[in-house]
Amino acid sequence: xxxxxxLAKRILQSxxxxxxxxxxxxxxxxxxxxxxxxxxxxxxIGPEAKAIMMRExxxxxxISVQYVIYLNNLLHGKLGYSxxxxxxxxxxxLERLPSTILLMLSANILAILLGIILxxxxxxxxxxxxDISSIIAALTLYSMPxxxxxxxxxxxxxxxxxxxxIFGIITPGVSYANVWEYIADVxxxxxxxxxxxxxxxFGGLFLVMRNTMVDAFTEDYTLTAKAxxxxxxxxxxxxxxxxxxxxxxxxxxxxxxxxxGGAILTETVFSWPGVGLLIYRAVMAHDYQMLQGVFLVITxxxxxxxxxxxxxxxxxxxxxxx
Amino acid sequence: MATKSGVRISLNxxxxxxxxxxxxxxxxxxxxxxxxxxxxxxxxAPAPYLTTYSIKASEGNIYEVLxxxxxxxxxxxxELGRDMLTLVVYGGRISLLVGFLATIIAGVLGTLxxxxxxxxxxxxxxxxxxxxxxxxxxxxxPLMIVLSALLGRGIxxxxxxxxxxxxxxxxxxxxxxxxSVKEKSFIESARAAGAGDTWILTRHILPNVxxxxxxxxxxxxxxAVLSESxxxxxxxxxxxxxxxxxxxxxxxSCGALSSGYWWYLLPPGICVALVVxxxxxxxxxxxxxxxxxxxxx
Numbered sequence: 002x003x004x005x006x007x008l009a010k011r012i013l014q015s016x017x018x019x020x021x022x023x024x025x026x027x028x029x030x031x032x033x034x035x036x037x038x039x040x041x042x043x044x045x046i047g048p049e050a051k052a053i054m055m056r057e058x059x060x061x062x063x064i065s066v067q068y069v070i071y072l073n074n075l076l077h078g079k080l081g082y083s084x085x086x087x088x089x090x091x092x093x094x095l096e097r098l099p100s101t102i103l104l105m106l107s108a109n110i111l112a113i114l115l116g117i118i119l120x121x122x123x124x125x126x127x128x129x130x131x132d133i134s135s136i137i138a139a140l141t142l143y144s145m146p147x148x149x150x151x152x153x154x155x156x157x158x159x160x161x162x163x164x165x166x167i168f169g170i171i172t173p174g175v176s177y178a179n180v181w182e183y184i185a186d187v188x189x190x191x192x193x194x195x196x197x198x199x200x201x202x203f204g205g206l207f208l209v210m211r212n213t214m215v216d217a218f219t220e221d222y223t224l225t226a227k228a229x230x231x232x233x234x235x236x237x238x239x240x241x242x243x244x245x246x247x248x249x250x251x252x253x254x255x256x257x258x259x260x261x262g263g264a265i266l267t268e269t270v271f272s273w274p275g276v277g278l279l280i281y282r283a284v285m286a287h288d289y290q291m292l293q294g295v296f297l298v299i300t301x302x303x304x305x306x307x308x309x310x311x312x313x314x315x316x317x318x319x320x321x322x323x
Numbered sequence: 324m325a326t327k328s329g330v331r332i333s334l335n336x337x338x339x340x341x342x343x344x345x346x347x348x349x350x351x352x353x354x355x356x357x358x359x360x361x362x363x364x365x366x367x368a369p370a371p372y373l374t375t376y377s378i379k380a381s382e383g384n385i386y387e388v389l390x391x392x393x394x395x396x397x398x399x400x401x402e403l404g405r406d407m408l409t410l411v412v413y414g415g416r417i418s419l420l421v422g423f424l425a426t427i428i429a430g431v432l433g434t435l436x437x438x439x440x441x442x443x444x445x446x447x448x449x450x451x452x453x454x455x456x457x458x459x460x461x462x463x464x465p466l467m468i469v470l471s472a473l474l475g476r477g478i479x480x481x482x483x484x485x486x487x488x489x490x491x492x493x494x495x496x497x498x499x500x501x502x503s504v505k506e507k508s509f510i511e512s513a514r515a516a517g518a519g520d521t522w523i524l525t526r527h528i529l530p531n532v533x534x535x536x537x538x539x540x541x542x543x544x545x546x547a548v549l550s551e552s553x554x555x556x557x558x559x560x561x562x563x564x565x566x567x568x569x570x571x572x573x574x575x576s577c578g579a580l581s582s583g584y585w586w587y588l589l590p591p592g593i594c595v596a597l598v599v600x601x602x603x604x605x606x607x608x609x610x611x612x613x614x615x616x617x618x619x620x
Binding site for chain 2: 021022029030036082087137140141143144145146147148149152153155156160161167184204219257258259261266269270280282284285287289292293296299300303306307
C-alpha cells in the first residue's frame with residue numbers, strides 16, 4: 002500500500018467516523034427520557050421564541066425529517082442557538098476557541114517537554130533512585146484530580162502569595178498602554194492553568210517515553226553503538242531517540258481525547274473563557290443546544306487531529322504503510 | 324469422581340494463588356498499594372460505627388461553620404458546620420463503590436466484546452472493532468458529561484455512564500490476548516476432542532486471559548474514581564450522596580478557593596490521589612507478574 006492509498010483510506014475512515022459522530026450526537030439528545038422539546042429549550046425563552054426555534058429544527062415533524070433538517074443545518078454551519086449566551090452556538094464557540102487553543106498549546110508543549118526529557122533521563126538511569134523517584138512522582142501527579150491540583154495552586158500562589166490572578170484571561174476593566182502590557186497580562190493569567198494542566202498530565206507521556214527508551218537502550222543496535230565506542234549523548238540523540246519518537250507521536254495523538262476533558266476541568270477551575278468553560282456553563286444552565294453543539298465540534302476536531310497524527314506517523318514510519 | 328477432581332482443581336488454584344502471592348509480595352510498591360486500598364476500605368465501610376458527627380446537611384453545627392482544623396474537628400468543618408473528617412470517611416464509601424461497580428460493568432463489557440471479537444474473528448470482529456473505534460476516538464469525559472447531563476443526577480446514572488464508556492481499552496487488550504491464546508495447540512486438541520465454541524471460550528481461553536483481565540480492571544478502578552470526582556466537580560454528581568468528588572464540588576462552589584479554606588480542599592483530593600495511586604501501584608505490580616519480559620529487566 003503506497004502513501005496515497007494509505008491517505009485515501011484514512012481520510013475516508015475519518016469522514017465515516019465524523020458521520021457516525023454526527024448521527025450519534027443527533028440521536029443522543031432525542032432518545033433520552035423526557036420530551037425533546039423540553040430538553041432542547043429552556044422554559045424561560047418564552048413561547049414565541051420557542052415556536053420559531055421548533056420550526057427551524059422541525060421538532061413538530063417525524064424524527065427522520067428532523068435528522069435531515071439537522072444535517073442540512075450542519076452543512077450551513079448552524080449548530081443551534083444558545084439561550085444562555087444569547088447568540089448562535091457556532092459564534093459562541095468561534096469566539097472562545099482562540100483562548101482554548103492558547104491554553105492547550107502552551108500546556109501541552111510543557112507536558113510533552115517534561116515527559117520526554119524526564120523519560121529519557123529516567124530510562125538512562127533505570128533502576129537508580131532518580132528513576133524510581135521520578136516514576137513515583139509522575140504516578141502521584143497523574144493520580145491527582147487535575148481540577149484539584151489547579152485549586153491548590155490557586156490557594157497557594159494566588160490567594161496566599163498573591164503572585165498570580167485568581168481567574169480569567171485578562172484583568173477586567175484595565176486599559177493597556179501598549180500590546181506588550183496586554184501580552185504580559187494574558188501571560189500572568191495563563192501561567193497557573195498552564196502549569197496545572199502540564200504538571201498534572203505529563204505522567205502518562207513520561208511513563209511511555211521511559212519504557213520505550215528502556216526498550217531501545219537494551220536493543221542490539223544500542224549495544225553495538227556502545228561497543229564501537231560512541232558517546233552517551235550520540236547514542237541517546239542519534240540512535241535511540243529516533244526509534245522512540247514513534248510511540249510519542251501515538252501517545253500525543255491518544256492524548257487528544259484526554260486533553261479535551263482536561264481543558265473542560267482546567268478552564269472551569271480557572272474561569273478561563275474557553276470552549277471548556279462553555280460546556281460547564283451549558284451543563285449548569287441546562288443549555289442543551291450549546292452542549293450538543295460543543296460536543297459535536299470537539300469530537301470532530303479530535304477525529305481530524307487523529308487523522309493528522311496518523312498521516313504524520315505514516316510519513317515518519319514507512320512500515321505503517323506496508 | 325466429581326468431588327475428587329473438584330479437590331484437585333481447588334488445590335491447583337490454591338497452589339497457583341500462593342505462587343502468585345509470593346511473586347506479588349516481592350514488589351514493594353504493589354504491597355504498598357494493596358495496604359492503602361485495604362485501609363481505605365477498612366475505614367470507610369464501617370463509617371457509621373467509626374464516626375460521631377452527622378453528615379446530614381440539616382444536622383451541621385451552625386456555630387462551627389468553615390472552621391479550620393482544631394482538636395474538636397481534626398480536619399475542620401464545611402460551610403454547613405459538618406465535620407470534614409466524617410465527610411471524608413463517608414465519601415470514601417461512595418467514591419469506592421462507584422469505582423468498583425463502574426469497573427465491573429466496564430470489565431464485563433470489555434471481556435465479553437473482546438473475547439467474542441478475538442475468538443470468532445471475521446466480520447464479527449470487524450463490526451465490533453469498528454464500534455470499539457468509535458468509543459476510542461470520542462473523547463471520554465465530554466461524552467460522560469453529555470450522557471450524565473441527559474440522564475440526570477443520580478449515583479446509579481454515574482456508575483452506568485462511567486461503566487459503559489470505559490470498556491474500549493480493556494476490550495482491545497483482551498481481544499489481542501484471546502487471539503494469541505486461541506492459536507495454541509491445546510485449543511486445537513480440545514476442538515479435536517469435540518469441544519464447542521462456548522466450552523472452549525469459557526473453559527480454556529478465559530482462564531488463560533483472566534490474570535490480564537484482573538490487571539486491567541485494577542488500574543481502571545482508579546480511573547473510575549477520578550471520573551466520578553470530575554463529573555461531581557462539574558455539578559453532575561448525586562446531591563443526595565457524599566462522595567469525595569461531591570465534597571470537592573461543594574468546596575469550589577462555596578468559594579473555598581478565593582477565601583483560602585485549604586482544609587476544605589485538601590482532604591478529599593488527597594484521598595482521591597491516594598486511592599488512584601494505590602490502584603496504579605497494584606496494577607504496575609500485576610503487570611510485572613503477567614509480563615515476564617518486564618520482570619527480567
